Amino acid sequence: MQIINTKLRASIINWLSQDVAPTRKFPLSDFERIQYELRSCDVLLIEGRSRVSRAIQMITQSPWTHAALYIGRFYDIVDPNLREHVQKHYMGEPDAQLILESVLGKGIIVSPLTAYQNEHIRICRPSGISRQDAQAVIAYIINRLGMQYNMRQLLDLARFLFPWAILPRRWRSSLFNHNTGSPTREICSSVIAEAFQSVDFPILPVFAQNEGENVTLVQRNPRLFTPSDFDYSPFFDIIKYPIIHLSGSAAYRHLPWKTNALSDDDGKIYVKNTENTEEKAAEKVGNNPGKKTGTVDFFD
Numbered sequence: 001m002q003i004i005n006t007k008l009r010a011s012i013i014n015w016l017s018q019d020v021a022p023t024r025k026f027p028l029s030d031f032e033r034i035q036y037e038l039r040s041c042d043v044l045l046i047e048g049r050s051r052v053s054r055a056i057q058m059i060t061q062s063p064w065t066h067a068a069l070y071i072g073r074f075y076d077i078v079d080p081n082l083r084e085h086v087q088k089h090y091m092g093e094p095d096a097q098l099i100l101e102s103v104l105g106k107g108i109i110v111s112p113l114t115a116y117q118n119e120h121i122r123i124c125r126p127s128g129i130s131r132q133d134a135q136a137v138i139a140y141i142i143n144r145l146g147m148q149y150n151m152r153q154l155l156d157l158a159r160f161l162f163p164w165a166i167l168p169r170r171w172r173s174s175l176f177n178h179n180t181g182s183p184t185r186e187i188c189s190s191v192i193a194e195a196f197q198s199v200d201f202p203i204l205p206v207f208a209q210n211e212g213e214n215v216t217l218v219q220r221n222p223r224l225f226t227p228s229d230f231d232y233s234p235f236f237d238i239i240k241y242p243i244i245h246l247s248g249s250a251a252y253r254h255l256p257w258k259t260n261a262l263s264d265d266d267g268k269i270y271v272k273n274t275e276n277t278e279e280k281a282a283e284k285v286g287n288n289p290g291k292k293t294g295t296v297d298f299f300d
Contacts, residue, residue: 024118024120026243027118027119027120027243028120028242028243029119029120029121029122029240029241029242029243030241030242030243030245031117031118031121033241033245034121034123034241035097035113037123037239037241038070038072038097038113038123039070039072039125040070040071040072040076040134040135040138041069041070041071041126041129041134041135041137041138042069042070042123042124042125042126043067043068043069043070043123043124043125043126043192043230043236044067044068044069044070044099044116044121044122044123044124045064045066045067045121045122045123045124045227045228045230045231046064046065046066046067046068046116046119046120046121046227047063047064047065047119047120048065048066048119049119061228062226062227062228062231063120064122064226064227064228064231065227066101066188066227067101067188067189067192067227067230068099068100068101068111068116068188068192069099069100069101069137069138069141069192069195070097070098070099070113071086071098071099071100071138071142072097072098073094073095073096073097073098074086074087074094074098077135077138077142078135079135079139082138082139082142082143085142085143085145086098086110086142086145089109089110089145089146090110090111090112092112093112096112096113096114097112097113097114098110098111098112098113099111099112099113099115100138100141100142100145101188102147102188102191103188107146107147108141108144108145108146108147108191109145110145122231122238122239122240123238123239123240123241124230124231124233124236124237124238124239125236125237125239126196126201126235126236127235127236127237129199129201133199133201136198136199137195137196137198137199137201138195140194140195140198141191141192141195144191147191188227189225189226189227189229189230190222190223190224190225191222192225192230193220193222193225193229194222197219197222201235202217202233202235203220203225203229203230203233203235203236204220204225204229204232204233205217205218205219205220206218206219206220
């Protein structure tokens with residue numbers, strides 16, 4: 001029975017991990033510049049394309065489905081014991097730029113940054129963090145290499161989409177119960193949140209007012225964090241390196257726009273018909289009173 005359950009679990013994980021969205025013909029991020037500009041302890045947000053990524057997008061209402069912590073190269077890790085530990089978990093090129101991430105079916109692992117070179121990436125940089133604390137954040141996750149991905153936690157987060165009162169008691173989330181979940185299971189965003197909270201670096205703290213006017217911060221339950229929270233946090237600098245770099249005054253005026261054309265989200269291009277547009281618009285508005293002419297587009 002245990003063998004059957006293991007095979008079933010593996011099949012489900014494999015199905016959830018399969019990409020269902022095609023790779024973009026042209027990436028949104030300049031990967032070469034991201035490689036050059038990254039610093040140790042930066043959080044990378046990634047727009048995934050797998051089935052589980054689609055589920056996370058629905059749960060969080062955000063395109064960001066995965067978070068990873070950039071640690072640099074082996075020699076960027078100050079502690080020699082931690083460096084040796086990372087080397088045991090990564091057998092690739094010694095000069096590779098590395099990230100720490102929690103992956104469904106694999107747990108917390110070390111991966112090369114190039115694994116996401118074709119994906120949409122955003123950098124979230126902890127503002128003002130000290131070098132010592134940055135190394136402590138990295139050490140926190142390195143010491144958890146091999147921990148498993150917490151699928152139950154993902155399901156718990158999904159339950160927050162439903163009004164609390166209508167859920168059967170057995171379905172209600174256990175996130176706030178004492179000793180909830182296994183201490184050896186995490187999802188990508190929660191383990192990174194725990195790492196930053198271990199050095200008291202704020203992400204989205206809860207503000208509590210004591211007697212009088214004193215305000216204190218309360219650490220948020222790390223199991224509630226999703227990748228988009230690092231994007232939303234006021235304590236992280238958001239850094240974008242689009243594939244087309246804008247520099248100088250009104251540089252966007254010189255972008256290579258295709259004239260008289262629009263595209264849908266699948267990349268299909270429609271040629272805009274500019275002939276007799278005003279007449280067609282007037283006719284359209286005549287059939288739909290109250291609609292403004294400026295909102296009408298016509299295509300061949």
